[in-house]
Every structure is written in C-alpha cells, then in structure tokens.
Amino acid sequence: MKRERTLTGTGTLLRFMLRMDRIAIPAWVLSILFVVLATLSSFDELYPTETARQSMAATMVNPAGIALTGPEFYLENYTIGAMISHQMLGMTGIAVALMSIMLIVRHTRKEEETGRMELVRASVTGRHANTTAALMLVGGVNVTLALLLALGMGVMGIESVTWEGSFLFAAALASVGIVFAAIAAVLGQLMEHARGATGLSTGVLVAAYCLRAVGDIGDSALSWLSPIGWAQQTSAFVDNKWTPLLLGAGLTALLVVIAYPMSVRRDVGAGLVRPGRGRSEASSSLTTPIGLAFRLQRLNLIVWCLAMLLFGMSYGSFIGEAEEMMDSIGGALNEMLPEAGGASFADNIAGMFMTVTAILATIPVLQSILKLRSEENAGRVDTLLSGALSRSRLLGSYLLLAAAGSVAMMFMAGLGMGLTGSQSMNDSRYLSELIFAGLNFIPALWVSVGLAAALIGWLPRAAALSWIIVVYAFIAVYLGGILQLPEWVMSLSPLHHVPRLPAASFEWTPLLLLTMVAVALAWTGLRGFRQRDVPG
Template sequence: MTGTGRLIRLVLRRDRVLLPLWAVVLALVPALYVSSFESLFPTAADRLEYARVSAGNAGFVALYGPLHGAGLGELVAWRGGFLPVMIGLFSLLTVIRHTRADEEAGRTELIGAGVVGRHAGLAAALIVTWGANVLLALILSTAMVAQGLPVTGSVLMAAGFALVGCVFAGVGAVAAQVTSGARSARSIAAVALGVAYVLRLSGDVSAIGGGAVSWLSWLSPIGWVQHMFPYGADRWWPGVLAVALTALLARAAVALAARRDVGAGLVAPRPGPARAAAGLRGPVSLAWRLHRGLLAGWIAGFAALGLVFGGVVRSVADLSAENPQLARMFERMGGASGVTDSFLAGVSGVMGVVAAAYAVQATLRLRDEESSGHAEAVLATAQGRLRWVGSHLLFSLAGPALALTIGGAVCGVATGLAMHDVGGEFPAVLGGMTAQLPAVWVLAALTVLLFGAVPKAAPAAWGAVAACVLLLLVGATLDLSQWVMDVSPFTHIPHLPGGEPSATPFVVLTLIAAVLAAAGLAGFRRRDVPAT
C-alpha cells in the first residue's frame, strides 16, 4: 500500500471539480424537497391523504420505493428514493475512472514504475470515493437538521444514501478487475446497478399487492437502505448488510487484482478473425459495432421509464383533483391545459435530459477511440477524418431520436390506457418527447466542439448535462431568475403536451447545434491525432 497517500492527493486533484459537484448537489436536493412539501401539504391531514394514495400506487413505489408513514421527514426521504441510484452510478464511475481507465491509458504502469504498492491505486480510488460519500452524508444530514427535522432520522437517511454509494464503489472496483477495457467495466457495473434497482422495484411493487415476490427487494442493497425507514421506524440494522457487502466487495477486488497482470483483465478478450467481415469494412458499420450495445441498453431504459411515467398519470390526476397546491406544482412544471398535460410536459423534460446524457456519452466515444489509439489506426487508412467522425455522430444524433421515440411511444400507450384515450394521448405524449431533440442536439454538438477544439476538456460536457439536471430539479423550487434558467437549452423547448407550439425555438436550437458541431469539426480537421 506504499504511496496510497500520494495517489489519493492525485485523485483529488484530478477530480477537484467533478467530485464536489455530485457529492454536494445530490446532498442538497433532498433539502429542497422539505420546503416543497411544506408548501404543498401544509397540514398533517394533507400529508396523510397524499401518503395514503402514494403508498398504494405501483408507479410511485416503482420510482421512489416503499412509503410507511405520513410525516414530513418520511415523505422527503421517500421522495428522494431515486437519488441512491444516481449516487451509486457516480460512485462506480469514479472508481473505474481511477482504476481500469488509468490502466487502459497506461498511467497505472507508469506510476507503478515508482515506489508504489501494487494495490495503492485501487485503495486510493476506493478511499476517495468512500470519502465523497461520507461528505455527502455530512452535508445532507446537516441540511435536514437545519430545517427542523429530527437528528436521528436525518443521520439515518444520509447514512443510507452514502452506503449505497460505498457498495457500488465496490461493485465498480470488482468490475474493473474483470475486463481489460474501461467501457466494458462500466457496462458490467451499470448492469449490476440496474439489476439492483429492478430487484428493489419488483419486490416493493409486489409488497403492495399479494406480496408473492416481496422478498426480492431484500436481494438489493438499494432495497436494504430504503427499508431503514428514516424518520419513522428508524431501523439501523439493514445498513449493517450494506457495510458488510462493501467490505466483501473491496476484499474481492483486491484478491482479483492480485490474480491478473497490470493492464489485463481476468476475462481475456477473444481474438478476432484475421479479416473483417464485409459488413465491417466501412466507418459506419464499425461505429454500429461499437455503439450497438450502448444503444440497445438506453432504448430499453427509455422504454421502462416511459412505462413507469405513463402508469403514474392517473394517480397524478386523482391526487391533483384533491389537492390544489399539488396541481399548481405540476402547472409550474409546464403545460397549460390541465394537470395531466403539465405532468407529462415535466416528464418530457426529464426524458430529454436523460437523452442528452446518452448523446454526450455516445459522442465521447470519439475521444475514447482517439485516446486508445484506435482512431489513429483507422485514419491511417483511406478513411477521411470527417467521415470517421460522422459515423459516430450518426449515433449521437439519431440514437437519442430513436430512444425518445420509443420511450414516448411506450409512455403514450401507457398514458392512453390509463386515461382511456389512447388515440388522443398517444400523439400528444409522443410529440412532447420528440420535441426535446433540438436541445439534446445542442449538448451533443457542444461535446463535438470540445472534442475538436479542446480534446482534453471533452469530459467537461458532463458538466453541461449536470447543469441542465440541476436547473430542471431545483430551478422552479428556488425561483431562479429567468436568465439563469435560460442557460439550459431545455428551458426554450415549448412545454408539450398542453403548451403553445412554436417553430422558432426548434429552428434556433437546431441552428445553434449545427454551428457548434461545425466549429468542432473544423477544429478536429486542424489538430493532431492523437491530441498531445
């Protein structure tokens, strides 16, 4: 473990912007829910009625988890039920970035030539990520106590959130030992996170029905921490399971790292054929081979989100009919012709931001290909630079369009069935989803600009996505100035369904995306490959 301290300082220096961003922002989001619930449900009777309807709604339980209690703290903890998934995602990505990604880039071998222990890099990545989750827990618990909520419940909720992050940091560490590629390691860890979420979802939804498979939620670390029930039962013992699993995963990662060579994975990559098939002899077919798995995963995720959001619509309408404050909240989310349209307009915005995350990830594949040396090998052939870039941008631009279309179609059908009007709801919901595309393309084009002009800063495109998410989540709650809200391209999209459509924002945003992409392509044509 020699040199772990210095590597910790190196990790902190490299992540001095990104690490505090997710740790602090995700910690403050639940605190904003407190004032929101206080204004929407000012009396205990209001909160009791809201909890009664929400606890038995399969859509709400699928999104946020089980609800047992109607206190302010219990509602806030339940409303933040999806945040552990985001914390787990950021944690596993952080660990893989400083382990497998560094090995793939050759940095680990270079550092290992000095006086550094074999497992120092892994230890540094885990310690920093665990520390970020502890920081998140401290900020969250302090913020909740400062708003008058009980100390025990605040500490318990914050600890649960942090424990999920620590568990999936361990998952990322194990995944980093399995394959020789960072992208494969991310996929394995993300699938594990998705499976944990689905197990939690299946078990909790079953519990509000017959309960035949309610035990499934106890197979998921997300389910463990959500069954701690802060501000209510205040169970500590499920957290012990998360601590034990974290220690087990960390120990397994160290043991697996000792069984492989530096730069290699436990699963050796399969040797390919000596000659490529006819379908792989062009840049587009090669890009399809590289992007198809990612595209399929995102499409499946959009379909699932569409099904969940569409299934919640009827409950939103029923709740809003009984609570005028809740109706006003959905009206602030967007839409002008009823609570249902307002909710669906807000859902469309959420799906748009998620699609932008996919677009940025697909575009950053260009940088991955360049850093790994694959781009240089392709460009050494007769393929031109713009044709190579264009083959990847095809998926950056068309991929989100396909994902939003499928997600919108599923959501439209689910909404139509819930409202008994498939013919009326389907085109409206589908139109609201696909209307987000120009804003998605702006963020994709910004990523192209960074890749072409400042390639080392290309990952900063995730900061733009994070800013859009933050404005979407808390912009209306904090009543931010309009010029601040206008920073996000999604602010300029008409709120559909229910709003007044206008061609101007679509044209302007598409032109902005075209200009940014053209500037990025021009920069790429004039710089060295790989960038130095």
C-alpha cells in the same frame, strides 16, 4: 508478510489518484452539497406551516409520486425533515452512486485499458494495491461528503432537521455510494473495457431504482432488494432506523471479498468475460469512421436502448392511475403543472415522465460524442488522421452517431411508455402519442451533443464540462418548481423549451430554434477541431 506484499504501494497510488482527481472530486462533492442544502433551505421557506406541508404530502399519495420520490410512510407527518428524505434521498443517491461508479472504473479498468496499470504493476506494487487504493479513495470521498452534508444540514437550525437525522440521512447516501463502488469493482473484473464496466454498473443502478419504485408502490418487498431502497428505509428524520445500513455494509464486504480473488484470475488488461474471436477479416463498415465509431460503442448503445425501453415501460404503467389520483386529491397538483391548461391529468403526468426520461437519455448520447475525446487521450486519433481521413469527417461521424443515438433512445423510451401507458389507460392512441412525445425531445438532446462537440473542438481538456447540461436539466426540471427558480434560469436548460406532449400543443418554433443552436455548436466544434493540435 504475504498480505503486506499484495498491498505494497497502496498509499502511493492513493495519493496519485487524489492528485489526478483534484478537480473532479471537489466538483462532485460541492455540487451534491449545494443541491441538497439549497433544496432544504427552499423547503423551509416555501412550507413554513404544517398545513402547507400536508397539502404537499397530499399531492404525493399516488403511484407516480411515490415512484419518483420514495415510500409512503414519510407522508404521514410531513415535516421539513421528512420532506427532504422523501424527495431527495433517492435522487441524490443516484448522483452519489454515479460518482462512485465513475471513480472506481476510472482508476481500475480505465487504467488497465490505457496500459498505465501494466507499467505500475511492473514496479514494486502489490497485485491488490490499485483496487484497494481505488476503494479507499471512493470510500473516503463518500465519508467526507457525508460528514460535510450532516454538518451542513444540522447547523441550519430547522426544527425537524435533527442532528441524528442529519447524520443518518448523510450515512444513507454514503452507504449507496460505497455499495455501488463495490459493485463497480466486481463488474470491472468481468469486462475488458471501461465503457462496458461503466455501462453494466449503470444498468445495475437503473435496476435498483426501478426495484425501489415498484416495491414502494406495491408491498415494499422489492424495495429491500435495492441499495437505494435500503437508504430510504432508514426513515431519516422520521423513525431514524440505522439497521438498514447494515445490509449495505454486508453487501459491500461480500462484494469486496469477491472482487479480490477475481482480479488475480485474469491478466492485466483482460476481463473474465472474454470477447468473441470475431471474424478473420474486418467488415467493410469498419473501413469507415462512423462504422468504427459504432463498433466501439455498440454494446453501450444497445444496453442503453433496452434500458430506455424498460424505463419508459415502468413509467407508462403508472399513467392509468392518474385520473383516479386526480379525483382523490382534487386540484392540488394544478400548481405543480401550470402548463396543464385543459389537458387531462394523465397527459400531464405523461409529459412530466417523458421529460425525466429525456434527462436520462442525455447520458448515453453524451457518452457517444465524448468517446472521441477518450480515443484522442489514448493516442488512437492521431493514427487515424495520419492517413486520408479528414478531421471533419472523423468528428462528423461521431456527431452523426450521437444524433442517431438520441433518436433511438427517445424512440425506445416513447415506445416503452406508449406500450404500457396505452394498456393502463385502455386507450390505443397513447402508443403513437407517447412515441411522438419522446421524439419531440430530440432537438434538445442535439444541443447537448453540439455543446460537447464545441468543447472538443476548442477546449478539449474541458470537454467533460458538457455533463453540466445534464446536472442543470435535472435541477431545472426536477427542482425548478420546488426551488421556485426564475423563468430565465429555467430557460437555460434546452429541455425547458420543448413542449410537454401530449399535454401541451406541438410547436415547430422552439424545436427549430433548438436544432439551429445545435447545428451552430456542432459547426463551431468542427471548425475548432480542424485547427487545433491533436496529440499523438
């Protein structure tokens, strides 16, 4: 009876969550399905023979290739099935994990932060009902995605893409999503705000990816400390090992058992990690809109700056292997890096790594500008604007903070990659060159900020669509060559127009054009924000 009382209202809350996410959940599921199935189809068309597939495998037998994709054992017999597991399990696992983290935080910590959960708990609702409903929602989404993905891959009729491998591949992705849902459920009990829970959970995801990458390059021991590593150790379409998924199931059960007791040891709306008491009087910076915006986001920005530094350092340590790798495989990678020209292979690898890092840096930059929209939804913007603060100054403050954040993110990424890259290459010039290579991507990130500002100004309910620019950049940069996308499709991504330093020559023209586009979008957003209603 006591257990039933603690879960009272779970079904009603679950239906309410489904109603709230009736657009977001199908968008996530269909996007992931499209990327995986389209990539599988393109692999079947581009690599029809064993010779072509093994030539592709030869380009992956190096630290950089393994770090970006997966373990080397997939490369021994590089069938289409092995290829999709090797190249897509890790990257798709990140997308599934992010989906799960955002859904859990949205329906737990975010609901408490806005005050709605206190109203729900005041009715006939069990204390564990909301957490249970959120976990059931995310678990159901991951299982549904896995079933659709397994059926979609199986019915394509590709010889090496067996039904067992398809279900194992899909189950491995679902396992990653469910594990990170449980991680977010636990971390959500610690943090007082949704942004802290999201940032900390995302940090664990980045650490898991880095552990997997370092482990796959080394003796694989570290890979077994990562949920993403467990998914790849299933060896889907190769050996089809189901046992690594037991680790994910065990960790999920353990985390859920931990999360429930933690939730009753705190007040609704509070976190177990209590914030500092703070100063008795506010600092002068809090009297300005940009000072307040920074105060609301400083923890997230600091964590992401450190993450970008570590991410850059992890990639930079692989650059030193580039020349040796090129000697071992000859010119096989020239087709993958057509813009190489006369640059060294190490320079091209550095440019490719920096592009991937720029995609990652777009995430906190968009979070920064979209924070204004979340403040508006919470009803706090109307209070600010009731005084002498103008709308242009308010949105402009968030624009400036996001623009400065993009500079900080890319500087830290370039610094990290330069520090380890110069050491691995035994060449001090890489430090300054890679810092400059990182800063080179700033105008492209500003375009993302400008697009978000334009949506906030004119279509505030569609502001979340600005995340499409991150997804599209990933498809264009990471999968563009694999899918052989047309040039005009690739050019729709702002990152495509940025010269990949240090391999390419620096050019002012594309950077100035990207800056002009960003300014035009930001101005459009400011104009719209001045004219539309701001709900209180």
